[in-house]
Amino acid sequence: MFSLNGKKAIVTGAGSGIGQAIATILAKQGAEVHIIELGLEQASATLEKIKTTGGTAYSYACDVANHKDVLATFSKIGKIDILINNAGIAHVGKVDTTSETDFDRVMNVNVKGVYNCLHAAIPQLRINGGGVIINMASIAALIGLPDRFAYSAAKGAVKAMTMSVAKDYINDNIRCNSISPARVHTPFVDGFLQKNYPDNIEEMFEKLSKSQPIGRMGKPEEVGALALFLCSNEASFITGCDYPIDGGFTTLNN
Structure with missing residues (x-):
């Protein structure tokens, strides 16, 4: 079960944490993993971890917020089966304590970065006859969190983009879901x-x-396991869904 043999996956922001866990488990299950990070040094630990356990992985220096950079990188990689939009940044602040600079920075990475990768990936997925997209959202998209205005706005956009892509490309055999972790x-x-x-x-x-x-x-590996399931053929009936993985945070905290 959950074999990804012969599959080609892109994981953004895979240098550490959740992205690293996802990239590692996809490679363990047979996928050829392409890691996108701001710099090659950020990707080196994940690359080494995959290769020392017998997996296949490659890394690319790319700013997901840069449209031309993303298009060029995806063109290099070519047709794919899986896209994991994990790259993102955090921000602490209410609306009146969030500067315009910080708001723009969060939106450029967490929203435009996801758009850029979706825009670049859809043609490559079509060439391959379909595939899977997973966007990393957050419980911040589902409930109110204190001091997380810009981050919540961005993750709400990610969740909405997920539903839109799932609807628009269902006839292209492209499934799109999101994962919403708590802490x-x-x-x-x-x-x-x-x-x-x-x-x-x-x-x-x-x-x-x-x-x-x-x-x-939560543990990064637990999010990785959920991502693996959603990427696998065992989840072939699932699209347009958001999956909270939150230890009961969104439903039991009252």
Whole structure:
């Protein structure tokens, strides 16, 4: 089950965290994985991890917010079976504390970056007779989170783009779904705590963990496992859906 033998996948933002976990599990299940990161050095750890376990992977330096850069990179890679739109950045702030510069930066990466990759991928998926797209949304697209205005707006757009693409390309045999994680323990979380709570990291880590009713943060590998299922033939009847993976956050936090 869940074999991806003979499949060719692009994973953006695969240098660490959730993207790395997705790229690694897709390669383990037989996919040829093409990693897109801002720089080749950011992709090196994931590339090495895949290759040392016998997988096949390649890396490309590409800014997903740059339309021409994305088109050129996807053209190099050629026809594909799977696109994982994972690249994204975070931002903390309410609407009146979010500068125009920060708002534009989040939108350029998290919204325009997804558009750019979708725009470049659809023709390559068509050449291949169809395929699968997974966009990384967030529970921020589903419920109100404090101090996450720009991030929530961007992830809401990602969820909406997912539904639109699923509708528009269903007759091209292209399936499109999104995944909406709650808090997942990634290097970003560790860096956030180190920067903002250097004197009480353990206390804040516990507080953030307990905000999920299940009592802990998610693991990148758990998101990777869900992505693998959605990419596989076993999920061939699934399109136009969003999958919260949140430890009960969206339904049990009341």
